[in-house]
Amino acid sequence: MPTIRDVAVRAGVHPSTVSRVFSGKPYISQATRERVLEAAEALGFQPNAIARSLTLQRTNMLAIVVPHVFDGYFDDSFFPQVMRGLLQVAYKYGYRVLVGGSGGHMDEVTQLYDIVGSRQADGVIILSYRLDVDVIGALLEFNIPFVVIGRPDIPAAEVAFVESQDRHYTAEVIRYLIRLGHRRIAFVGGDPDVAVTVERLLGYQTALAEAGIEPLPEWVDYGFFAEDGGYQAVQRMIRLGVRAPTAYYAANDLMALGILRALRERHIPVPEAVSVVGTNGSLAAAHAHPALTTLYVPYAEMTARAASILIRSIQTGEKPREQSQVECQLIIRTSTGPAPTD
Amino acid sequence: MPTIRDVAVRAGVHPSTVSRVFSGKPYISQATRERVLEAAEALGFQPNAIARSLTLQRTNMLAIVVPHVFDGYFDDSFFPQVMRGLLQVAYKYGYRVLVGGSGGHMDEVTQLYDIVGSRQADGVIILSYRLDVDVIGALLEFNIPFVVIGRPDIPAAEVAFVESQDRHYTAEVIRYLIRLGHRRIAFVGGDPDVAVTVERLLGYQTALAEAGIEPLPEWVDYGFFAEDGGYQAVQRMIRLGVRAPTAYYAANDLMALGILRALRERHIPVPEAVSVVGTNGSLAAAHAHPALTTLYVPYAEMTARAASILIRSIQTGEKPREQSQVECQLIIRTSTGPAPTD
């Protein structure tokens, strides 16, 4: 690989001149610019991004770490949506996306710290805000721009986030089910240590409380976003017999599909006997049978917005502070219906 | 951000000693190792990955560029599958994934050259091998390990690839449709400039020729992997009247779903009047109504294998040469059935 110095000798100029040509600096005569470009062309020179990053202290990368790399995780629309929003704006502004994997739990945080601490990216998007670690505090120490997807529960901190009002919309979903006459409603959350799960649980509890419903602790379960998690939740709750839920709310569509599968296996008709609501608005949810009622969360838009905020912050040098929220939408399809009359 | 020199002064040693401690070099006494680690801890030091990359000439990154960033592209299972396989093994071996976006066509190649030429990654996976550009030749010049997903049509070149025998399996799909009695079969490809599309087309033509069927040119169309592409293909082919196809093969599930939608709108019963086959084995395909028969291509396994090959090549320093193929599987569901008896 030719370096800037190889080009310099061939063009008969100093390396710094070559640098200036390639970084579009002014005060380079047309003649030498051409000579340099010619030499570069002849040698097949392309500036080394790593070296450039070292001096410029910027990498033109936006990082995320995916919470889990287990097989089913990629079947839900969450991850693809996230990547879509991120890639679209990153691409538009000439940034690239650095994706780190993780095995869930603390490992996600470890990976994040590693990327950020070793300065591999100019900014980060926090996908799943955990409650068991002070990620925000650490990130502020690192002094790197970041935007949280979801609402961090640190009110004083001036951190940027794009949130989807999870508590509110989950409550809306539950209210919708209550209006349909359901009183035994299950909550199948994702990862209990993640803020969004707690928010949704609060929304669930709020809506039930409003309606004067005392939920059974057994109605709350966690499926860790896996299809099988939804399936297993049904297996457990069905044992409650007459106190088994007549409606399930799942924190992603994949778990909801698992719930549908479990119900189908037991020949429990949906929505006649049991209603099911998913989250995210996956394509599979639309095609499911019965078509899955789902709380659409515009994750692509959220990460797109987060990426824009990040890029602006990187370019201005100011800490990102924008806090915004997006609207979700309950897409009512045929997996939900009136509660059965016992 | 503290540097290695800050740590050095605090520990009272030379920077090179700090470096040796952090890169696990031998010949460092226990005492100084501890002093260095203590100092690093106190300062919150973490080695700068960029600087390290510069000297070591390796970034611990595997790159891909996604062929398109348009909205619907992420609804098919292709991209998530690719990311899954890639992330799983990258994660396992301590690599990270650099994702570049592209607007399709030549831009994909431009992005690729940019990443590779600027040495941002240690290896690349070529997702869509194009026929209109000699990507392989260029990549060989760059002297960077790469693995192609699909079979490049350059026989002499010693390039590594993981292929899914697209021609063979597409022919199998068409034969299956022929066995069902279909004789007017449509081919809805993705991007005509991409090798996999041509391979599939050849498979399609082979199978038809075997059966003595002379295909109409109008039966071949390209949907560029978009849902609407499938939808539009039906709109065009339906005009053929009695010569309109009774079966559609689509190169991804998203287009197949678009085909189903178009047929549904026109009240054409599937599979009674028209059969539809998709590709990739998306979750949505399984839940579609009727459930979509689909050619499952194990893209996650393919990219996982590609990533393994890449990493091994990076670590040994040898150019990757492994050429392997995976098995696909025609998942027969209810969107296909006997050809209608006119």
Place this chain on the structure above:
DNA sequence: CTTGACATTGCAACCGGTTGCGGTTAGAAT
């Protein structure tokens, strides 16, 4: 014909690690 402003380019230090080489020292071998 000066003087000055501005365009153009070279010089050298710097970004933050890595590493070959050489010097010092301690303990073992003779």
Place this chain on the structure above:
DNA sequence: ATTCTAACCGCAACCGGTTGCAATGTCAAG
């Protein structure tokens, strides 16, 4: 007691760009 070996660590160059500063050249105003 002397020599040898190996452990330990510092020195300085290097990875491949960037940039402030200084030097030189050019042209127009005075």
